[in-house]
Amino acid sequence: MASVEAVREAVKEALVRGKQRNFTQSVELVINLRDIDLKKPENRFTEVIELPHGLGSKARKVAVIASGALAVEARKSPNVDRVFEREEIEVLTGNKKAAKKLARQFDYFLVDTSLISLVARALGAALGYIGKAPVPVPAGADINALASRYKRSVTVRVRKNPQANCIIGTEEMSPDQLVENAMAVLNRVVEKLPKRWANVKSAYIKRSMGEPVELKIRESE
DSSP: OOOHHHHHHHHHHHHHSSOOOSSOOEEEEEEEEOSOOTTSGGGOEEEEEEOTTTTGGGOOOEEEEOOHHHHHHHHHOTTOSEEEOHHHHHTTTTOHHHHHHHHHHOSEEEEEGGGHHHHHHHHHHHHHHTTOOOEEEOTTOOHHHHHHHHHTEEEEEESSSSEEEEEEEETTSOHHHHHHHHHHHHHHHHHHSTTGGGGEEEEEEEETTSOOEEOOOOOOO
16 A cells, blocks of 8 residues: 555655746656456446645636526536536537537536436537546535536546546645645545555656656555
């Protein structure tokens, strides 16, 4: 397993290793897996993980597809980047190019349950192609709180390749914040593995343009 101290050491080294750039770099976590048969559906997963300290300037872009009162509330939310109503989505049906363009503009699409079937027809193929899926908004949900959660979240997928990776923040964030974010991802991924830490071959932390720093992983007791 990886201790908090081991993660902290790797984060601190990753923040100083390599050249500085004239833009804010993301900090990434890469987990390499072993002894796991990804041909078995039960070993493949997609997890949305809320990070304790969010993603700083790399916060996710959240769209809401809704009508009526939910659309009104969504427009009031500082955590919603764009609200689409029924008519704006209906025109995308059959327009693959426009659907693909919209699908790539946002990280998460929160959808009024009454519009899920429409979104499936208009955007389903485009979203599925890039590994995204509409998120149903339950009746009576606090759309601001829900959008806030997804704004702070990352999606981790283990599908065809034995690897899980995602960003855990930016180099502007404090090492402690990055450590807690990294631990949240590590713990969630390990929970999904059939043999837990025994399925983790190695793990690295790096800045987007920096050199990877390997985490020290010790055998579980």
